[in-house]
Amino acid sequence: MPAAPEPGGGAALEAASRERRWWGRVTGRLDRAGQAFAAQIRERLPLGRGLDDEFYDALTDVLIASDCGVAVAEGLVEGLRVRARAKGLRQAADAVAALQAEMAQSLVTRPRELRLVGAPAVCLVVGVNGVGKTTTVGKLAHRLVQDGRRPLIAAADTYRAAATEQLRVWAQRAGVEMVAHRPGADPGAVLFDAITAARARDRDVVLVDTAGRLHTRQNLMAELGKLVRVAARQVEGGPQEVLLVLDATTGGNALSQARTFQEVAAVTGLVLTKLDGSARGGGLLQIEAALDLPVKLVGVGEALDDLGAFDPQAFLEALFRGVGEPAAT
Amino acid sequence: MFDSLTDRLTAAFRRFTAKGALTEADVDAGLREVRLALLEADVQYKVARDFIARIRSRAVGVEVLQSLTPGQQVIKLVHDELVQLLGGETTRLTYQPRPPTVILLLGLQGAGKTTTTVKLALLARREGHRPLCVAADLQRPAAVEQLRVLATAQEVPLVGPSPDTRTPAAVAARGVREAERLGCDVVLVDSAGRLHLDEPLLEELRAVRAAVPVGTAVLVVDAMTGQEAVNVATAFRDQVGVDGVILTKLDSDARGGAALSMRAAAGLPILLCGVGERPQDLEPFHPDRMARRILGMGDVVTLVERAQAQVDREGAAQMEERMMAGRLTLDDFIAQLRQLRQLGSLESVLDMVPGGRALLRGGGAAVPDEGQLRHMEAMVLAMTPAERRRPEIIDASRRRRIAAGSGTTPPEVSRLVKGFAQMQGMMRSLGGARGRRQLAGMLRGGGLLPGWDRPGR
Ligand SMILES: Nc1nc2c(ncn2[C@@H]2O[C@H](COP(=O)(O)OP(=O)(O)OP(=O)(O)O)[C@@H](O)[C@H]2O)c(=O)[nH]1
Ligand SMILES: [Mg+2]
Numbered sequence: 001m002p003a004a005p006e007p008g009g010g011a012a013l014e015a016a017s018r019e020r021r022w023w024g025r026v027t028g029r030l031d032r033a034g035q036a037f038a039a040q041i042r043e044r045l046p047l048g049r050g051l052d053d054e055f056y057d058a059l060t061d062v063l064i065a066s067d068c069g070v071a072v073a074e075g076l077v078e079g080l081r082v083r084a085r086a087k088g089l090r091q092a093a094d095a096v097a098a099l100q101a102e103m104a105q106s107l108v109t110r111p112r113e114l115r116l117v118g119a120p121a122v123c124l125v126v127g128v129n130g131v132g133k134t135t136t137v138g139k140l141a142h143r144l145v146q147d148g149r150r151p152l153i154a155a156a157d158t159y160r161a162a163a164t165e166q167l168r169v170w171a172q173r174a175g176v177e178m179v180a181h182r183p184g185a186d187p188g189a190v191l192f193d194a195i196t197a198a199r200a201r202d203r204d205v206v207l208v209d210t211a212g213r214l215h216t217r218q219n220l221m222a223e224l225g226k227l228v229r230v231a232a233r234q235v236e237g238g239p240q241e242v243l244l245v246l247d248a249t250t251g252g253n254a255l256s257q258a259r260t261f262q263e264v265a266a267v268t269g270l271v272l273t274k275l276d277g278s279a280r281g282g283g284l285l286q287i288e289a290a291l292d293l294p295v296k297l298v299g300v301g302e303a304l305d306d307l308g309a310f311d312p313q314a315f316l317e318a319l320f321r322g323v324g325e326p327a328a329t
Numbered sequence: 330m331f332d333s334l335t336d337r338l339t340a341a342f343r344r345f346t347a348k349g350a351l352t353e354a355d356v357d358a359g360l361r362e363v364r365l366a367l368l369e370a371d372v373q374y375k376v377a378r379d380f381i382a383r384i385r386s387r388a389v390g391v392e393v394l395q396s397l398t399p400g401q402q403v404i405k406l407v408h409d410e411l412v413q414l415l416g417g418e419t420t421r422l423t424y425q426p427r428p429p430t431v432i433l434l435l436g437l438q439g440a441g442k443t444t445t446t447v448k449l450a451l452l453a454r455r456e457g458h459r460p461l462c463v464a465a466d467l468q469r470p471a472a473v474e475q476l477r478v479l480a481t482a483q484e485v486p487l488v489g490p491s492p493d494t495r496t497p498a499a500v501a502a503r504g505v506r507e508a509e510r511l512g513c514d515v516v517l518v519d520s521a522g523r524l525h526l527d528e529p530l531l532e533e534l535r536a537v538r539a540a541v542p543v544g545t546a547v548l549v550v551d552a553m554t555g556q557e558a559v560n561v562a563t564a565f566r567d568q569v570g571v572d573g574v575i576l577t578k579l580d581s582d583a584r585g586g587a588a589l590s591m592r593a594a595a596g597l598p599i600l601l602c603g604v605g606e607r608p609q610d611l612e613p614f615h616p617d618r619m620a621r622r623i624l625g626m627g628d629v630v631t632l633v634e635r636a637q638a639q640v641d642r643e644g645a646a647q648m649e650e651r652m653m654a655g656r657l658t659l660d661d662f663i664a665q666l667r668q669l670r671q672l673g674s675l676e677s678v679l680d681m682v683p684g685g686r687a688l689l690r691g692g693g694a695a696v697p698d699e700g701q702l703r704h705m706e707a708m709v710l711a712m713t714p715a716e717r718r719r720p721e722i723i724d725a726s727r728r729r730r731i732a733a734g735s736g737t738t739p740p741e742v743s744r745l746v747k748g749f750a751q752m753q754g755m756m757r758s759l760g761g762a763r764g765r766r767q768l769a770g771m772l773r774g775g776g777l778l779p780g781w782d783r784p785g786r
Binding site for chain 1: 437438439440470479551553581
């Protein structure tokens with residue numbers, strides 16, 4: 001068990017180096033995405049050539065193939081044209097390097113830390129069906145324990161069959177207590193009890209797993225709104241975090257999901273899951289740009305510590321690694 | 330974002346008359362819009378590119394019939410080609426002549442395999458079979474329990490892991506033996522979600538195939554999947570073997586370009602669609618409707634069918650009549666909204682109505698919720714009959730009166746009126762008497778445009 005966080009730089013430094021180690025470990029998995037991106041660039045954009053309309057069109061396609069969406073892809077390429085002209089770039093390879101800078105700029109430094117200060121802090125984990133909410137709650141509980149926090153898990157998905165059993169396994173893995181009711185119970189009541197229990201047992205974070213709901217389902221979205229209000233009533237400044245979980249394999253619909261959830265539940269940050277499986281993730285550029293929401297965490301697998309803080313720099317490096325290298329088979 | 334490809338193409342072709350032949354430049358201008366529509370619907374960029382190339386060669390030089398605008402003509406081409414690519418006619422799930430029929434469900438994590446397993450069991454039973462479910466997802470915590478709860482609720486027998494069956498292959502084999510013992514002729518095997526890149530887990534699926542005679546391997550694919558869809562489909566197809574696809578979560582507002590990737594790039598037929606979380610929420614796949622959805626052209630046929638299945642038939646007939654009448658009044662509008670709400674999410678329903686999106690946007694909010702709907706209704710009730718018939722007469726003073734009478738504000742009133750006018754415009758742009766005939770044809774299950782349902786070209 002790690003010691004409680006000490007005030008001052010020690011804990012922060014340790015956390016930072018843990019984060020770096022984590023990225024070092026998972027970067028291999030992101031490499032699949034990187035390889036796919038690099039392969040795309042190599043296949044479609046012979047780097048020896050010059051910069052013409054054909055180059056820019058092909059580059060737009062590559063970005064669209066990464067799920068950036070048409071608008072963001074065209075925006076990035078337009079920005080690149082301007083940059084290339086201003087800097088007098090002639091070679092495709094230089095333009096691709098400039099693209100990385102262009103993308104880094106679009107991932108402008110947004111605050112990406114979790115803000116979990118409250119008595120207790122309430123963190124709702126929301127999203128459409130099957131994106132990885134329950135798994136994220138389990139992994140996040142583990143992360144917080146490692147940071148010396150004292151989380152409690154609330155099983156507010158009372159709808160899906162065996163959702164509570166699934167979450168219980170994760171709570172045990174993370175060594176964290178869980179508050180649950182019977183199937184079909186009111187999720188608001190679960191949250192209320194969890195907050196009460198957290199106070200009684202001196203827990204400082206309540207992690208709330210919620211039922212998967214399509215953003216197009218009006219009544220379920222209304223129920224989520226209610227959950228937010230319970231958190232607001234019970235805890236000052238609550239809910240401290242509303243994390244929207246998005247599946248990196250999702251295409252343009254992710255934007256629609258984010259927009260609706262933001263409206264109903266005042267989302268504070270995004271969790272991008274299944275980045276280990278997707279050659280994409282371009283969607284995050286689109287959503288960050290359109291909705292001004294930061295990706296705070298990324299999921300890269302199904303094990304307890306396969307969740308990390310999102311580091312745009314490391315992510316882009318993984319994406320562009322190998323772009324300039326000769327094609328592997 | 331856009332509402333209707335039809336509108337965009339109409340704009341792109343506005344420059345020239347409805348006479349003569351389309352030139353290459355005309356066609357390219359129009360096809361740019363089609364390409365964007367496909368990409369925005371998550372059609373894989375290569376699939377979109379090949380598709381456009383095929384259309385282009387067909388569209389150049391096409392005689393523009395006098396009865397059609399060029400925009401409609403190109404859309405007709407695009408639509409026909411898309412329906413063709415999506416599978417021509419409806420493909421069905423088949424059962425083995427000699428039992429048992431073993432159906433294996435596989436796919437990425439979170440695609441909806443477990444729910445779909447039970448949906449298929451219900452479908453098999455409806456079609457006169459005796460299903461049995463096998464819980465072979467030994468990976469995800471409580472996955473077995475989830476299937477057990479769902480299957481038990483439907484009184485479908487279930488076989489899960491036991492102390493001496495600890496691998497998916499062994500569980501599946503025991504499931505087939507149990508099916509024989511219990512007299513079940515359809516065995517549905519749920520498997521763990523896995524990445525198409527995960528070689529050891531793909532090997533596990535091959536072991537299942539080796540252990541039991543899989544009649545149909547079904548790839549379960551989330552309709553919201555993006556550009557990765559083609560890789561997913563081809564990897565599972567090549568590494569494990571796949572016979573068909575079930576597309577899930579189509580009750581979302583996903584445009585479903587992944588469907589095209591499945592069919593056109595991976596050559597897999599789409600068997601069925603999941604349209605909700607309940608076990609009965611499984612529908613046949615209709616290429617023509619999917620084509621319209623991908624193109625963002627609305628799917629009034631499905632809408633009417635759902636209406637017929639879930640509301641009363643009379644209500645559906647009335648709705649059809651109102652739409653065909655070509656001129657909705659505000660009264661109709663509210664009545665329709667009320668009725669539509671019973672069909673599922675309002676937004677997904679409005680997506681199926683041409684111009685439905687514009688209505689939502691004009692209404693200000695993304696989706697009117699129950700409260701807003703009540704407000705809208707209150708505003709309509711506070712209007713005079715003349716105002717309801719001809720909302721364009723509502724001026725500032727009438728707005729103030731309506732707002733006061735309904736407990737709302739003048740801006741809310743004008744938002745309602747504006748949204749309504751937009752929708753009406755959409756309806757009208759379908760074009761006078763001809764448009765109404767088209768709509769009538771569409772409602773009867775034909776194409777959206779004249780001649781669409783005629784075989785051949
Ligand atoms: N490869 C991979 N799989 C993941 C990741 N996160 C979650 N999963 C898997 O995705 C599947 C669905 O995850 P859940 O956590 O059950 O998703 P959920 O959003 O809670 O699902 P519902 O409650 O049913 O809506 C499970 O099989 C998880 O193991 C990830 O980062 N990578
Ligand atoms: Mg869950």
